[in-house]
Amino acid sequence: MAAITVKPSIPKGTRDFGPAEMTRRNYIFDTIRKVFRRYGYQPIETPAMENLSTLLGKYGDEGDKLLFKILNSGDFLSSAGGPLPANPEKAALMISEKGLRYDLTVPFARYVVQHQSELTFPFKRFQIQPVWRADRPQKGRYREFYQCDVDVVGTNSLLCEVELVQIAADVFKALGINVCLKINNRKILAGMAEAIGAPDKMMDITVAIDKLDKIGLDNVNEELRADGLSDEQVEALQPILGLAGGKEEKLAGLEKILTSEVGKKGIEEVRTLFGYIDALGVDIKTELDLTLARGLNYYTGAIFEVKALDTEIGSISGGGRYDNLTGIFGLDGLSGVGISFGADRIYDVMTRLDLFPSEANAATDVLVANFGGDDEMYSLKVLARLRAEGLSGEIYPEPAKMKKQMGYADKRGIRFVVLCGENERLAQSVTIKDMAAGEQKTVSIDEAIAIIKG
Amino acid sequence: MAAITVKPSIPKGTRDFGPAEMTRRNYIFDTIRKVFRRYGYQPIETPAMENLSTLLGKYGDEGDKLLFKILNSGDFLSSAGGPLPANPEKAALMISEKGLRYDLTVPFARYVVQHQSELTFPFKRFQIQPVWRADRPQKGRYREFYQCDVDVVGTNSLLCEVELVQIAADVFKALGINVCLKINNRKILAGMAEAIGAPDKMMDITVAIDKLDKIGLDNVNEELRADGLSDEQVEALQPILGLAGGKEEKLAGLEKILTSEVGKKGIEEVRTLFGYIDALGVDIKTELDLTLARGLNYYTGAIFEVKALDTEIGSISGGGRYDNLTGIFGLDGLSGVGISFGADRIYDVMTRLDLFPSEANAATDVLVANFGGDDEMYSLKVLARLRAEGLSGEIYPEPAKMKKQMGYADKRGIRFVVLCGENERLAQSVTIKDMAAGEQKTVSIDEAIAIIKG
Numbered sequence: 001m002a003a004i005t006v007k008p009s010i011p012k013g014t015r016d017f018g019p020a021e022m023t024r025r026n027y028i029f030d031t032i033r034k035v036f037r038r039y040g041y042q043p044i045e046t047p048a049m050e051n052l053s054t055l056l057g058k059y060g061d062e063g064d065k066l067l068f069k070i071l072n073s074g075d076f077l078s079s080a081g082g083p084l085p086a087n088p089e090k091a092a093l094m095i096s097e098k099g100l101r102y103d104l105t106v107p108f109a110r111y112v113v114q115h116q117s118e119l120t121f122p123f124k125r126f127q128i129q130p131v132w133r134a135d136r137p138q139k140g141r142y143r144e145f146y147q148c149d150v151d152v153v154g155t156n157s158l159l160c161e162v163e164l165v166q167i168a169a170d171v172f173k174a175l176g177i178n179v180c181l182k183i184n185n186r187k188i189l190a191g192m193a194e195a196i197g198a199p200d201k202m203m204d205i206t207v208a209i210d211k212l213d214k215i216g217l218d219n220v221n222e223e224l225r226a227d228g229l230s231d232e233q234v235e236a237l238q239p240i241l242g243l244a245g246g247k248e249e250k251l252a253g254l255e256k257i258l259t260s261e262v263g264k265k266g267i268e269e270v271r272t273l274f275g276y277i278d279a280l281g282v283d284i285k286t287e288l289d290l291t292l293a294r295g296l297n298y299y300t301g302a303i304f305e306v307k308a309l310d311t312e313i314g315s316i317s318g319g320g321r322y323d324n325l326t327g328i329f330g331l332d333g334l335s336g337v338g339i340s341f342g343a344d345r346i347y348d349v350m351t352r353l354d355l356f357p358s359e360a361n362a363a364t365d366v367l368v369a370n371f372g373g374d375d376e377m378y379s380l381k382v383l384a385r386l387r388a389e390g391l392s393g394e395i396y397p398e399p400a401k402m403k404k405q406m407g408y409a410d411k412r413g414i415r416f417v418v419l420c421g422e423n424e425r426l427a428q429s430v431t432i433k434d435m436a437a438g439e440q441k442t443v444s445i446d447e448a449i450a451i452i453k454g
Numbered sequence: 455m456a457a458i459t460v461k462p463s464i465p466k467g468t469r470d471f472g473p474a475e476m477t478r479r480n481y482i483f484d485t486i487r488k489v490f491r492r493y494g495y496q497p498i499e500t501p502a503m504e505n506l507s508t509l510l511g512k513y514g515d516e517g518d519k520l521l522f523k524i525l526n527s528g529d530f531l532s533s534a535g536g537p538l539p540a541n542p543e544k545a546a547l548m549i550s551e552k553g554l555r556y557d558l559t560v561p562f563a564r565y566v567v568q569h570q571s572e573l574t575f576p577f578k579r580f581q582i583q584p585v586w587r588a589d590r591p592q593k594g595r596y597r598e599f600y601q602c603d604v605d606v607v608g609t610n611s612l613l614c615e616v617e618l619v620q621i622a623a624d625v626f627k628a629l630g631i632n633v634c635l636k637i638n639n640r641k642i643l644a645g646m647a648e649a650i651g652a653p654d655k656m657m658d659i660t661v662a663i664d665k666l667d668k669i670g671l672d673n674v675n676e677e678l679r680a681d682g683l684s685d686e687q688v689e690a691l692q693p694i695l696g697l698a699g700g701k702e703e704k705l706a707g708l709e710k711i712l713t714s715e716v717g718k719k720g721i722e723e724v725r726t727l728f729g730y731i732d733a734l735g736v737d738i739k740t741e742l743d744l745t746l747a748r749g750l751n752y753y754t755g756a757i758f759e760v761k762a763l764d765t766e767i768g769s770i771s772g773g774g775r776y777d778n779l780t781g782i783f784g785l786d787g788l789s790g791v792g793i794s795f796g797a798d799r800i801y802d803v804m805t806r807l808d809l810f811p812s813e814a815n816a817a818t819d820v821l822v823a824n825f826g827g828d829d830e831m832y833s834l835k836v837l838a839r840l841r842a843e844g845l846s847g848e849i850y851p852e853p854a855k856m857k858k859q860m861g862y863a864d865k866r867g868i869r870f871v872v873l874c875g876e877n878e879r880l881a882q883s884v885t886i887k888d889m890a891a892g893e894q895k896t897v898s899i900d901e902a903i904a905i906i907k908g
Contacts, residue, residue, distance in 0.1 A: 394494030
């Protein structure tokens with residue numbers, strides 16, 4: 001192995017996580033996982049690599065380009081079955097048959113179809129795994145990031161929507177993040193398109209009004225006209241876009257405008273969902289946001305989005321109901337609903353607002369100093385006792401100068417240092433130093449354990 | 455999205471993990487993680503993708519071929535800088551600059567060098583992540599599998615070796631697996647090569663005797679001769695290969711044969727390590743195995759391997775000391791030692807010997823039956839109480855027939871079903887059915903909680 005003198009690096013858009021970040025990230029994952037379990041969801045994991053036939057065509061043309069493709073092993077050129085065409089997408093398919101997963105939803109749909117005979121429906125699963133996207137790296141956007149998805153498939157019951165709202169409430173309460181959960185319904189969006197006589201423009205209208213917050217009403221109207229809506233249709237949409245007030249006012253306003261069956265159904269679903277939330281006293285701020293569409297084509301009922309309130313980081317969670325996700329893999333008639341928690345965004349919010357509790361701390365409980373010689377074995381036995389009591393502890397591996405050993409404890413953020421020199425060994429005691437208080441005293445091992453446990 | 459009628463599948467050598475497997479796997483990971491933490495090791499994670507410049511040349515020519523390479527994004531053919539040569543390895547490098555990690559050791563070395571200014575040495579880290587190898591898939595060998603590595607770098611102290619033995623003892627005791635930890639030392643292997651006058655053949659000798667268990671003494675001798683050892687040299691090696699008895703007998707035998715400085719140092723290191731293990735009473739069966747080499751070129755001192763005793767699965771853990779791993783990335787002089795736990799092998803051993811405890815069970819604690827109508831809200835409120843008590847619980851999402859709801863609880867392995875019908879609602883009580891015992895009774899909510907908590 002020849003020495004390389006260039007400082008090593010990692011691919012752009014990817015990250016290393018050191019101990020401090022890991023501990024905070026695990027605090028988030030553990031909190032989310034605990035809530036998922038409390039609601040009866042069960043963990044699954046799928047492979048990082050999926051067949052490209054599973055992934056392609058599921059995320060639109062843009063998504064296909066953002067898939068990381070794995071080069072076939074071995075003599076990939078000979079097995080390509082012919083010379084590579086200049087078109088990179090066609091050429092890629094001749095030398096690559098696997099790709100890294102782009103999200104957890106399509107692998108979940110594939111999983112449900114592949115394992116349908118083993119599963120009990122309704123099937124409630126959660127999945128916490130990284131996904132990969134060849135996006136242009138930018139601040140806060142990565143090419144490898146974790147998703148935390150929770151979904152139930154195999155039932156149309158609105159109780160599932162209620163449960164997801166409860167889960168969001170529990171997760172963000174446990175994390176200490178002040179949020180607003182925005183709710184909309186795709187059927188209301190469809191009802192709007194029908195109400196203005198443009199049912200075939202539902203997607204365009206949805207995409208345009210999804211941008212209302214970002215680009216403002218005038219630009220949305222312009223985009224709607226560019227999409228082929230007549231001035232009359234754009235005009236007819238204004239009362240809907242302008243609906244203000246609380247959910248009751250908005251629903252009352254919608255009831256006057258949406259007269260189609262699907263529109264009425266959407267209003268009813270939203271009313272039912274809010275009714276459950278109120279009756280159960282679910283502890284989360286909610287809002288009916290008629291401009292919420294989340295761009296995703298596959299939602300068919302409820303649409304959710306969670307925003308952090310005390311900082312400008314935006315959406316930290318979102319989801320909705322999809323009626324036929326497994327249909328793309330040949331299994332029709334399974335309705336599902338789910339919500340995804342964005343671990344990176346949540347991490348950023350908690351860091352910015354200083355919300356991590358002191359437990360989310362990577363430090364070891366205690367360092368046993370190393371005096372070498374005869375004292376070493378006594379130190380090792382003391383350390384074994386501390387560990388047997390459930391404390392995390394380490395011994396400095398060499399009998400270095402005390403200043404160096406103390407410096408190590410300090411840099412590592414280890415609060416207690418236990419010293420076992422000759423006097424302590426002969427008395428079967430220890431001297432314990434509290435690095436935070438700067439105090440030390442000589443006590444029995446049991447007393448030291450009590451002090452460290454606080 | 456057109457419907458696909460072919461049943462979806464996953465790439466060969468990869469696996470889906472369903473709820474039951476996940477819970478058992480997490481039991482293993484959690485047990486290992488808890489021990490690592492108790493010994494003061496801290497978690498890190500590195501990206502799935504590394505630059506190929508980081509990975510290539512680190513695992514030998516065969517390893518280079520087994521790397522999964524990621525096709526460059528965009529117009530990879532135009533940016534290849536010329537027509538692709540017929541040689542697949544050269545061609546791959548023109549259209550691929552990233553690969554999936556092959557193990558956790560090289561990314562760790564890269565991490566240490568890249569982040570050296572932020573780290574406190576000795577640096578004790580653990581890492582539990584999947585790795586990918588384009589191996590020919592076969593029974594028990596996968597293309598995606600988890601490694602659980604624990605290493606300390608930045609000290610030569612043998613206390614680290616002792617600590618790794620303690621960690622292995624704690625892990626396998628906690629998992630209930632009866633094991634033997636085999637120990638050898640690369641310096642002893644070097645001393646053997648010197649003792650027979652073939653110091654330049656140390657690697658060949660090591661590789662050959664590593665196979666002693668598998669292919670037998672005669673075949674090993676033949677391989678040694680094929681490697682260029684003279685008959686006299688092979689003959690001179692026989693007393694070493696034939697050393698029998700306990701560690702004391704073997705060490706005494708070695709002391710007569712190994713006279714070089716490195717050989718003596720190896721014997722001294724092994725004696726010291728066993729001395730610590732005995733004095734601390736580390737609770738694990740150990741053995742000095744002079745044929746243990748573990749094929750890996752980078753070990754320079756202690757070599758470890760753990761075998762499960764009660765089943766024929768073979769090695770479930772292994773590691774050793776490497777003196778200059780970070781040298782390949784330009785940072786010399788950092789000695790490290792580590793051990794890796796094979797989660798898949800451990801899973802197989804525990805499954806075969808039926809060692810998973812009943813806690814390693816994916817089931818939800820309780821299902822609340824759904825009677826619909828007025829009873830539904832009462833059921834939801836009871837469920838919220840159960841969850842607030844830390845129980846995992848779910849409501850059947852539809853007011854289906856009781857037989858169907860009971861069948862769901864049964865298939866999911868949910869032991870308790872709580873029924874909240876009109877009588878219970880009016881009395882603010884619940885009827886609880888123990889699916890295991892087949893009994894049911896009507897009790898207060900508090901009593902039900904006590905029953906479920908057992």
